[in-house]
Amino acid sequence: MRAAMMHGPGDVRVENVPDAKINEPTDALIRVTRASVCGSDLWPYRGFAEFSETGIPMGHEAIGVVEAVGTSVQNINVGDFVAMPFAYSDGTCAHCQAGIHTSCIHGGFFGIGVVGGAQAEAIRIPQSDGTLVPLPGGLDSAVMPSLLTLTDVMATGHHAAVTARVSPGKIAAVVGDGAVGLCGVIAAKRLGAEQIILLGRQPDRLELGKSFGATDIVTERGEEAVERVRQLTGGYGVHSVLECVGTDLSMQTALDIARPGGAIGRVGVPHDVTIPAASPTFFKNLTISGGPAPARAYIGELLPDVLEGRVEPGRVFDLVTNLDGVPDGYRAMNERAAIKAIIEF
């Protein structure tokens, strides 16, 4: 089969690789119908990874159709249309039961080498009973991009909002206007935030953010951004910060714009980030939370809003390509020429 492999920084190739197949009785095999390129795929693309000789199978966001199931699979059937969260999980361990599927004791992540990637014609799904979420059949193709976002980016924006404790009437800030940040705006609005301040610099993304519910835009960075957010909040700062970048600058901004007692939900994988232990974190009674989103825990809650069109996170995809176009998708996203690429099969 054909799959996207990364061989080094900036080097993504679509190659013939051994067919994905059932290895364990708990596996399922899905034929991918749509996949996407994630902002986190750009970290290795920019050199933050170790590369093996065979390359890294890329991709961890997909929807597709079940082609085969292992002998012990009970809830998933051949022919099911399913969503594949970016982490696999058994659904039964203490961590899954607590809703932290990304820490499943039998779990792991797609597209980092242990299992295959989703930017491929097919993919093996470990722990398929726990991992896969069956979706309704016969859906209009217009809803597919939004369904696909539930496997990572929309679930991640939602996780940022949940861990930042967004609730009705609160003031939220979203740091970052990438696809996750934009989904964070959707999530903050959906959870009832009264004011949503989006911090970013790309005009087209900020426009999309406004259409998703951002009430204020801050294009400044660093201390100037902090000052601007203070002005927008009567000097108090925000209750909830969705930190959707993962750099040290974004984190320090997040900490500085939070009001005392506020919460930061961080979902950008941290790279060289420092969290000061005393000021402002301790003395402002800040709550710092977040991590890899347990997408599996959220899909059930988010799905009706997607199916009924109340949220349209699929609008973050502004580049449609096919498997052969995946390297171009990485390039466009890396150059910020595209927000996020969707791959149609």
Added chain:
Amino acid sequence: MRAAMMHGPGDVRVENVPDAKINEPTDALIRVTRASVCGSDLWPYRGFAEFSETGIPMGHEAIGVVEAVGTSVQNINVGDFVAMPFAYSDGTCAHCQAGIHTSCIHGGFFGIGVVGGAQAEAIRIPQSDGTLVPLPGGLDSAVMPSLLTLTDVMATGHHAAVTARVSPGKIAAVVGDGAVGLCGVIAAKRLGAEQIILLGRQPDRLELGKSFGATDIVTERGEEAVERVRQLTGGYGVHSVLECVGTDLSMQTALDIARPGGAIGRVGVPHDVTIPAASPTFFKNLTISGGPAPARAYIGELLPDVLEGRVEPGRVFDLVTNLDGVPDGYRAMNERAAIKAIIEF
């Protein structure tokens, strides 16, 4: 009047100082009936402070009787028996309304030089309408130590438990067997924790912790403590960690014994603490919260349990002294010969 002043590391003296008096129309003046020495008073005692020529007025935990009030005070009357939380606050600003009285925009802390200390015959209370909590009169002297703990140490243990999200059926760990940690055990039990693991090394304190509700004791430190907590929790770690020390070792232990999705409520003022941004915090989806306890927000909730004897945090006082004995109180606490000293007037 006489008051305890700290002039340098290890140098606490009881001296004649100018009488406390009403300075602002919002002030009250209280005659202290009981005060205490706080674990945080030991930080400057051990050299973590800058000392002026006149010394630092010490103490921030007191109950007493109102002797005078400023012209604009409305809720507090001369003769009232009151509790004085360790921070003063107006009770009306956005942060007070949100329950973060320690960040009051008109607030501040007792005993750090701006206002006087509570280890004194009398003390001026800024923002007295917002700060002071009237207590019932005619109480038995046996309940006074527990009432006194509401001004800081019991409120702080409660804050650790609240920010560590202790709730019925959860497994909590308390790092530190000082007075705050012991009050943290009381708070964790009061909030319904099913298992309470107390980490400490002082046999008498651990015994007291058991009588407060600790179900397991861990005397190991560092990696061995982490391993022991894992054994006690089926390998999963705890849901809630009350970090009641403030050193780097205690913080790393707290992070390592928390299970994925768990929360750390830290109330030990951090000294040279590092909070790693990625592992284990981010990848385990840990929540790090806490800070200076908004004691003013909690006294109303905790008071009935103290008055009706359901909790007895006053048992953390194992050294009773008078104002002249304050230097000995510091010495005993610094040498761990006493858990906490109460000063009777």
